[in-house]
Amino acid sequence: MLNLKQRSLIVRQWLLLLLLIGAIVGPSSTKDDSAPIKQLRRSTTTTAATELRTTPVLTTTTITTEQSPSSTTAPPTARNDSIFLARAKKAFQFTSLHYNASIPENSVGRAFVVPSEKMGIRLSRRQKAAFHDLRFKITSGDKDKFFKAEERYIGDFCFLVIRTRTGNVDVLNRERQDQYLLEVRAQASFQDERKRTHQLEANTSVFVSITDTNDLNPLFYPMEYEATIDEDTPLHKSFLRVTAEDADYGRNGEIYYSLGEKTEQFAVNPISGVITLTRPLR
Ligand SMILES: *[C@@H]1O[C@H](CO)[C@@H](O)[C@H](O)[C@H]1NC(C)=O
Numbered sequence: 568m569l570n571l572k573q574r575s576l577i578v579r580q581w582l583l584l585l586l587l588i589g590a591i592v593g594p595s596s597t598k599d600d601s602a603p604i605k606q607l608r609r610s611t612t613t614t615a616a617t618e619l620r621t622t623p624v625l626t627t628t629t630i631t632t633e634q635s636p637s638s639t640t641a642p643p644t645a646r647n648d649s650i651f652l653a654r655a656k657k658a659f660q661f662t663s664l665h666y667n668a669s670i671p672e673n674s675v676g677r678a679f680v681v682p683s684e685k686m687g688i689r690l691s692r693r694q695k696a697a698f699h700d701l702r703f704k705i706t707s708g709d710k711d712k713f714f715k716a717e718e719r720y721i722g723d724f725c726f727l728v729i730r731t732r733t734g735n736v737d738v739l740n741r742e743r744q745d746q747y748l749l750e751v752r753a754q755a756s757f758q759d760e761r762k763r764t765h766q767l768e769a770n771t772s773v774f775v776s777i778t779d780t781n782d783l784n785p786l787f788y789p790m791e792y793e794a795t796i797d798e799d800t801p802l803h804k805s806f807l808r809v810t811a812e813d814a815d816y817g818r819n820g821e822i823y824y825s826l827g828e829k830t831e832q833f834a835v836n837p838i839s840g841v842i843t844l845t846r847p848l849r
Pocket residue numbers: 643644647648
């Protein structure tokens with residue numbers, strides 16, 4: 568009786584040792600190597616069943632040996648995570664490193680910058696589900712804090728939306744600054760199986776040109792002119808030229824001159840501002 572017990576203990580220890588070796592070899596080995604482990608496991612259960620009649624204590628060892636192979640399932644998941652993460656980090660990019668966009672000056676409230684192409688980051692369904700707190704942030708180029716970057720999901724695309732901030736005292740003024748080069752950063756976090764947080768980051772720049780509105784009136788400088796002409800000045804002779812300026816852009820800044828008071832005595836060239844005599848003074 569005692570002899571049998573001792574022998575079974577030795578067998579048990581041997582099997583335990585073999586199983587441990589199997590557990591160590593297991594995770595790094597390929598599918599074909601899994602067959603010997605299965606065989607070993609089957610042999611332990613049989614010995615456990617036969618010895619159960621004599622020594623019930625053995626059941627505890629079978630539990631411990633059964634537990635060790637289950638710990639081998641953790642590494643493949645972590646490996647899966649790290650492959651996913653490496654791919655995701657590489658894929659976490661804006662569709663372009665540079666975008667062009669525009670917005671009219673004097674835009675009030677939430678006005679949106681209009682890009683020439685869609686701006687943002689494409690995400691697979693799995694990436695979209697796995698990434699948390701994807702945020703866009705303007706990191707430089709906007710010291711007056713006119714703009715705000717926001718994220719908008721449509722299908723598999725996370726759009727970068729840039730809008731003006733509400734509650735700003737100042738408005739965009741093309742005559743003061745007609746372009747902004749905004750540096751935008753995207754950040755997201757990813758938590759792996761071991762609850763470790765990984766940060767993902769991508770950068771882009773957005774060139775925002777401020778388009779003009781006709782918000783300025785032409786101004787004469789100087790504001791008053793004085794001219795003395797002879798009473799026998801010939802007709803159509805030019806004797807004065809006035810100039811005004813309009814700081815608006817393009818058509819909004821074009822100037823046409825005309826006389827404020829209707830008169831047949833003088834005429835002003837609408838383009839040049841040259842004033843001529845149209846009726847004899849005498
Ligand atoms: C491994 O990744 C695939 C997708 O690439 C996923 O479907 C599968 O569930 C992952 N397996 C584990 C164990 O996480």
